[in-house]
Amino acid sequence: MAEVVLKNVKKIYPIDDSEKKKKDDQGEQKKTNLQITDKGVIAVQDFNLEIADKEFVVLVGPSGCGKSTTLRMIAGLEQISEGELYIDGEYMNNVAPKSRDIAMVFQNYALYPHMTVYENMAFSLKMQKYSKAEIDAHVREAAEILDITPLLERKPKALSGGQRQRVAMGRAFVRNPKVFLMDEPLSNLDAKLRNQMRAEIIKLRKKINTTFIYVTHDQVEAMTLGDRIVIMKDGFIQQIGTPQEVFTHPKNLFVAGFIGVPQMNFFPASRLQQEDGGFVAEILGEKFRLADETVGALANAGVSGEREVVVGVRPVNVIISEDGTGIDAVIEVAEMMGSEMHLHLKAAGTDVSGEQETEIIAIAPTLGLDVEAMSAGKHLRLNLQTQAMHFFDPETEESLL
Amino acid sequence: MKDFAYTRDFKSRALIFAILLAVSIIVVIPYIWMLSNSFKTTMETLTDPMHIIPQEFTLDGYIKVLTKSPFFHWLGNSVFITCTNTLVILFTSTLVGYLFARFRFRGKDFLFAMLMFTMMVPAQVTMITTFIIIDDIGLYDSVWALIIPSFVNVFGIYLCKQYCEEIPRELIESARIDGAGDFAIYWRIVIPQIRPAIGALAIFTFMEYWNDYLNPLIYLSSTEKMTLPLALSYFSTQHTTDLSATMAASALIMIPAAVVFIIFQKQFIKGLSMTGMK
Numbered sequence: 001m002a003e004v005v006l007k008n009v010k011k012i013y014p015i016d017d018s019e020k021k022k023k024d025d026q027g028e029q030k031k032t033n034l035q036i037t038d039k040g041v042i043a044v045q046d047f048n049l050e051i052a053d054k055e056f057v058v059l060v061g062p063s064g065c066g067k068s069t070t071l072r073m074i075a076g077l078e079q080i081s082e083g084e085l086y087i088d089g090e091y092m093n094n095v096a097p098k099s100r101d102i103a104m105v106f107q108n109y110a111l112y113p114h115m116t117v118y119e120n121m122a123f124s125l126k127m128q129k130y131s132k133a134e135i136d137a138h139v140r141e142a143a144e145i146l147d148i149t150p151l152l153e154r155k156p157k158a159l160s161g162g163q164r165q166r167v168a169m170g171r172a173f174v175r176n177p178k179v180f181l182m183d184e185p186l187s188n189l190d191a192k193l194r195n196q197m198r199a200e201i202i203k204l205r206k207k208i209n210t211t212f213i214y215v216t217h218d219q220v221e222a223m224t225l226g227d228r229i230v231i232m233k234d235g236f237i238q239q240i241g242t243p244q245e246v247f248t249h250p251k252n253l254f255v256a257g258f259i260g261v262p263q264m265n266f267f268p269a270s271r272l273q274q275e276d277g278g279f280v281a282e283i284l285g286e287k288f289r290l291a292d293e294t295v296g297a298l299a300n301a302g303v304s305g306e307r308e309v310v311v312g313v314r315p316v317n318v319i320i321s322e323d324g325t326g327i328d329a330v331i332e333v334a335e336m337m338g339s340e341m342h343l344h345l346k347a348a349g350t351d352v353s354g355e356q357e358t359e360i361i362a363i364a365p366t367l368g369l370d371v372e373a374m375s376a377g378k379h380l381r382l383n384l385q386t387q388a389m390h391f392f393d394p395e396t397e398e399s400l401l
Numbered sequence: 402m403k404d405f406a407y408t409r410d411f412k413s414r415a416l417i418f419a420i421l422l423a424v425s426i427i428v429v430i431p432y433i434w435m436l437s438n439s440f441k442t443t444m445e446t447l448t449d450p451m452h453i454i455p456q457e458f459t460l461d462g463y464i465k466v467l468t469k470s471p472f473f474h475w476l477g478n479s480v481f482i483t484c485t486n487t488l489v490i491l492f493t494s495t496l497v498g499y500l501f502a503r504f505r506f507r508g509k510d511f512l513f514a515m516l517m518f519t520m521m522v523p524a525q526v527t528m529i530t531t532f533i534i535i536d537d538i539g540l541y542d543s544v545w546a547l548i549i550p551s552f553v554n555v556f557g558i559y560l561c562k563q564y565c566e567e568i569p570r571e572l573i574e575s576a577r578i579d580g581a582g583d584f585a586i587y588w589r590i591v592i593p594q595i596r597p598a599i600g601a602l603a604i605f606t607f608m609e610y611w612n613d614y615l616n617p618l619i620y621l622s623s624t625e626k627m628t629l630p631l632a633l634s635y636f637s638t639q640h641t642t643d644l645s646a647t648m649a650a651s652a653l654i655m656i657p658a659a660v661v662f663i664i665f666q667k668q669f670i671k672g673l674s675m676t677g678m679k
Contacts, residue, residue, distance in 0.1 A: 021558070057476050062556075075574075075578060076578075077574050077577070077578075096577075097574075097577050098577065098578065098579070098580035098582075101579065102578065104574075104575065104578050106571040106574070106575060107571070108571055109576070110568060110569060110571035110575040112572065112576070112590060112593075113574075114593035114594065123576070123579050123581075123589075124578075124579035124580050127579055127580035127581050127585065128580050149528045285491070
């Protein structure tokens, strides 16, 4: 129950010569875009975030983006190279993990294999010198909430993945931490169990009502769990916002591509131009007239007149045209998902730069669709819903809206 | 096809069995010979030592060992030296092994390399210098001369380090967040995780010091300070050996070692096979 504040936090991993050599040996294999200075590799920089009391914040991003490092800095498992960390108003940079009053759930659960579930959950209380009766009360209460009372006498080895996950969470919240840290807690579970546990976490959160910081690479988890999402890439925060905000108003190309499945379609080298007193976007040779509100929003953002842009359109906003207008494309792969079909297409037309082979993904509802006909090789005409278009600067990759 | 597989399987099994049997016999014969002679009269051990079944079954050898010599005093010395060394080595090896496996400090690699290097120097090379040092600090003819130089065992450190490196990092971090200090982590998390290594090391060191003959021979001179292996020579004079008593003493010495082995053998075999993999 506390707010967490990170100010200009930076993490530099020093490279000593032996490691440098190792990196050289690995060569191109492990290429990251992390900034490297004389001091070392900068894993996280300019990290500014204020997490409110009882807020659920999700750090999300591809591997190597610094999200876990950030979490580990909050936990005190990594030194903070620069910047300040406050938990509940207290400066925490040099405070030992055990004095930060935090709990953490690890990706591989990190249950102590030689202890029973009960002992696992009691360990932190024992370390803090609680009395036996208090420990017992706390453990049994937590076990009750998580529905693991029958497992208390078992060793972790005798538990299923989902049960271990529960125990790991129970162990973390048994002592009522100020902040609850979770490092990809669901990534070791199969898809079905993951969905189930995701719902459990939402329920759990209502019950224990404390500050959560959750790290994941799975944007679905991020969207469903977070009050706010922090999207990271190469050590930098890309965008902070509610799930709705980052979905509807992605700040840049990376966020737009990262959030949403299937990925947003991008049409590089598209062109905005004025025509017949209105605005059109020329995409792959086809002209799409923009809705008035879009034009207004663009004008507000200072975009008027002709310019080159990257247009982004989510797959749900790609519509199969009935009247023979729109972008000409060929189906390459058609995935039947049940209520909808995911069509992977290749555009036949050329874009402004003359480059070919733009790939487009479209989601078509199965209802009223000739499913049989939607097979590889079929030509389709595609319309794009202009009110759902995103525009990005080709140079800065920032959103124009 | 199935029959063929079966015969081949049977043949190879028979072969393996035969080889194991032959090796076992070679290993076991000295023990049988030892036991057989311990039950013979002194006269018979001199005239017919190779005969397995004693012509006249007697406990004279055992009685002589237990009543005519300070056997229990020697047993006490041996137990004290062996147990102290084993416990101290288990403690230092696990602690230092954990340190080398999990902590970062300046000069760590160099220090570890130096430790490893000492393993390559044969004990015989350092024997004289060690003796001079022990003598200088006044420990000659003291059981401590057999204990203090054994406080650190490089092999033990190496073994424990390898095991500690296998412990998932998250386990230790989790304990740290749970509020455990460095020593609590070592004692409550690390030690239980490396039990196979500890079991193996316990047996190794126990056997090493229990059976040690050379070092007691060098450092101990008075009869009452002797350890059991050294005391075996008590029953030999310059010209004759009381084979019956010597064999009886040997058989008695073997008992504690066998008991320790049986207790720890599961861990021991696990430890041995796992060290083999590395």
